[in-house]
Amino acid sequence: MTAVKYDGDDEGVARLLAGAAALVGSVRNCWLITRPDRTVTARPMGVVALENSDHDWKLVFLTDGRSRKSSEIDRAGNVIVIVQREPGEAYATFSSRAAKITDPAVVASRWKEAYGRYFPNEADRLNAIFIEITIERMELWIRGVTPEPFGFVPTVVERVGGVWRLDSPAH
Template structure:
């Protein structure tokens, strides 16, 4: 079994400054490229964190979303009696948080959340691995979907050059405007 040796303070400092210098030379602010970066990070991850909000405050859990599809919508399987289903039904909103250590990237998708119990759509979006939770598959009466439709994206992606100023302190933000994505301001 190999063990990684920790970096010395000097080596860590040099690596950090080299990363900063390289990333700052190629910061991309084009909304189409920021969207492509978000899609790449979201598509490249099996799991993400779904955050909903309820009377007790925010609740986070790791989920296996399906998607994103062409309009960036994602689907999450859930129990009809789950806390996430209740919270999504109540607030009609959710956050999806993605992280890619390899790319030094992260995406926060601010979404409208809708519950889907239509069996045809449940069949269309059911993941075979979910039979661990719903052995009867998409016809299980306890199964439904949460459709998460992003309207605002926060993106940080060193590999693809999405590193806005001030470096490391702010993500690039884009929001949906009809069928296009435009810069979003805080």
């Protein structure tokens, strides 16, 4: 496991990342937003996993490779994921590039029996792909984690060159 690299306030950044991980781990669904062809489209998604074993912050989703969402990711590349938990007043946006995992061997190695309800037959399963989003920027509003006054300005954490750092948002 690699160590997390921070710039500046290590303890503060670690606390923010832990709060964001707890938020993602506490929800089943989120919004995935793409902007292909200068239009904005959003769809609800079930979070398959937060792969954070090496603090690499990868969100993973399962989808149909024939879907509009899949083609939008090809065209747009960049995505935003919105997560919220009520009660608890915890909200976050995560931005990054999305990568599609289409290799049948990799898809099969990650496959869980529960996914069969979304891909009920062999033809559908052959088109199942994973979308992997390696988070590079977070905007956080998490009561008890982000600074007060709560809700007026996001706390922004960015990864630049593999180093997580606090960023001062514009007011």
